[in-house]
Amino acid sequence: MVTVRIANGVNGITLFFMMVAVALWIKYLIIGDSVNIEINFSSIVYLLLAACAMGFGYAAWNIGILGGNxxxxxxxxxxxxxxxxxxxxxxxxxxxxxxxxxxxxxxxxxxxxxxxxxxxxxxxxxxxx
Missing domain, CATH: 1.10.287 (Helix Hairpins)
Incomplete structure (x- = not known):
């Protein structure tokens, strides 16, 4: 399995998410304030739930690829x-x-x-x- 050999037992999800976050912030800074960001309690809750779902999903996928069926x-x-x-x-x-x-x-x-x-x-x- 190529992925297992290349990964060498290391989970690359953290680096992946950090690079995506940096790329999205750069894109936002380049575009400027043309996008209206509304920060309230429900948007923060949705953001946290989406972040957890994506993080756990990618982590589970990577763990499955490295050692699962x-x-x-x-x-x-x-x-x-x-x-x-x-x-x-x-x-x-x-x-x-x-x-x-x-x-x-x-x-x-x-x-x-x-x-x-x-x-x-x-x-x-x-x-x-």
Whole structure:
């Protein structure tokens, strides 16, 4: 596994988030005050919740890549955007239309089919050697 060898057991998420934060602040400073930032209690709560979700998500992904079952992790990564969309629709008080659910079903079915095809070819390759 390339990622495990390159990472050498070190989690690079902290550096990644620091560099993204620096890049976004530079972009904000270049654009100027054309964006109206409203700071209140609810925006701070949403910011903290989003930061925690992203931080824990990326950390879990990196830990999974470094020492977990990559096949399960890859399969789960196809289902996470669906859960994220559902949570966002609840948070924003909007409904997800039929086309969303059809698309989500097709993506999830495609990921399962890919996994099954990979599983069969991997079993076949191991049994022939």
């Amino acid at each position: 990559v096949t399960i992790l890859t399969g789960a990564s196809y289902f996470i955007p669906v859960l994220s969309s559902v949570l966002s629709s609840v948070l924003l008080s909007t409904s997800l239309g039929l086309s969303f659910w059809q698309g989500a079903l097709m993506v999830c079915a495609g990921s399962v089919l890919c996994w099954l095809a990979t599983k069969k070819s991997t079993v076949k390759n191991y049994s022939s050697s």
